[in-house]
Amino acid sequence: KAGVTQTPRYLIKTRGQQVTLSCSPISGHRSVSWYQQTPGQGLQFLFEYFSETQRNKGNFPGRFSGRQFSNSRSEMNVSTLELGDSALYLCASSVIRTGGNSGELFFGEGSRLTVL
Amino acid sequence: QKEVEQNSGPLSVPEGAIASLNCTYSDRVSQSFFWYRQYSGKSPELIMSIYSNGDKEDGRFTAQLNKASQYVSLLIRDSQPSDSATYLCAVKKGYSTLTFGKGTMLLVSP
Numbered sequence: 001k002a003g004v005t006q007t008p009r010y011l012i013k014t015r016g017q018q019v020t021l022s023c024s025p026i027s028g029h030r031s032v033s034w035y036q037q038t039p040g041q042g043l044q045f046l047f048e049y050f051s052e053t054q055r056n057k058g059n060f061p062g063r064f065s066g067r068q069f070s071n072s073r074s075e076m077n078v079s080t081l082e083l084g085d086s087a088l089y090l091c092a093s094s095v096i097r098t099g100g101n102s103g104e105l106f107f108g109e110g111s112r113l114t115v116l
Numbered sequence: 117q118k119e120v121e122q123n124s125g126p127l128s129v130p131e132g133a134i135a136s137l138n139c140t141y142s143d144r145v146s147q148s149f150f151w152y153r154q155y156s157g158k159s160p161e162l163i164m165s166i167y168s169n170g171d172k173e174d175g176r177f178t179a180q181l182n183k184a185s186q187y188v189s190l191l192i193r194d195s196q197p198s199d200s201a202t203y204l205c206a207v208k209k210g211y212s213t214l215t216f217g218k219g220t221m222l223l224v225s226p
Contacts, residue, residue, distance in 0.1 A: 033213055042218035043160070043204065056213045090159055103148045103208040107159035 002027065004108035006091050012114045018079040021111045025072050025093030031055075031101035032074040034066060037088040037110070046089075049074055050096055078113075086115045119143060120207050122217035130225055135192040137220050139205030142186070148208040149181055149188045154219065155201045164190065195224045 005024040013019050025032050033056075034046040045058035049068035066076040072093075078085055089112075092105035121140050129135045137151075148167050152160040166172045166179040166188065178191040188207075192199055202219040 035216075043216040045213055045215065048213045055211070100211040101213060103150055103206070103214055104162050104165060105152075105160075105214065107161070109159055 004091055004093050004106055006089075006108035006111050008111060009109065010112050010114075012116060013081050014116050015081055015083060017081050018077060019081060019113060020075055020077045021089055021091075021113075023074045023076075023091030023093075023108060025074070025091075026106055028095065029093035029106070030072050030096050031094040032068055032072065033092045033094070033101065033105065034074070034076050035090045035092065036060075037090055038086075043090070046076065048101065050101070055100060081115045083115050086113060088112050118217075119215045120205055120217035122203075122205050122220045124218060125221040126223045127220055128223045128225065129195050131195060131197060133195050133224075135195045135199065135222055135224070137190040137192075137203050137205075137222065139188045139190075139217055140186055141188070141205075141207045143207070143209055144183075144186065146186075146207045146209045149179070150206040150208070150214065151177075151179060151188075151190045152204040152206060152216075153201045154204060160204055192222075195222075197224045197226050200224045 031050040033048040035043045048056040052068045063079045068074045088110045090110045092107045094101035151164040154160040164179040166181045172179045176193045180189045204219045205217040206214040
């Protein structure tokens with residue numbers, strides 16, 4: 001069974017640009033969550049989607065957005081990039097149980113974004 | 117007060133010893149608790165989940181939950197150098213998603 005696939009793995013952007021990251025969940029997993037990981041802040045929750053609807057949202061500015069497609073694949077977008085957006089962006093998929101995702105997350109390898 | 121707190125470490129133990137990793141959480145209505153392991157340069161992977169007070173054992177790993185005191189711990193018996201990693205505690209309540217602690221770095225020396 002294929003794992004969670006994230007693309008691209010590495011990217012370099014300059015301030016003010018925008019970026020789109022993609023995530024393909026494990027087959028059968030309908031929940032997709034996105035996290036930002038930095039050395040100082042650890043894993044911070046961005047948003048969660050299932051059934052093409054945003055179910056939960058973390059405390060990030062509106063420059064961060066996402067969406068989920070009917071095949072459960074998800075994308076996140078960051079507009080007007082800032083230096084502080086440099087981070088590892090992790091996507092995780094999960095099955096759905098009563099109360100939302102099961103909590104048993106399977107992470108992709110991440111997309112490492114560097115903003116210059 | 118942070119939602120999920122862990123000592124950042126590093127926690128250093130010799131090979132063969134028991135490593136004890138602790139986590140406290142602030143929200144009493146939290147229902148589900150998880151331990152993830154993250155090797156340097158890799159993404160987190162789930163190693164244990166626990167939902168009820170008490171102990172849950174899986175191989176060399178034992179998760180302990182005490183809801184009254186709002187803490188979760190992970191014991192690793194017979195620690196191996198391959199256990200050297202950052203261990204992330206995560207908490208879930210209701211329909212919300214996981215909230216992670218910042219992790220404890222464990223170093224197991226041969």
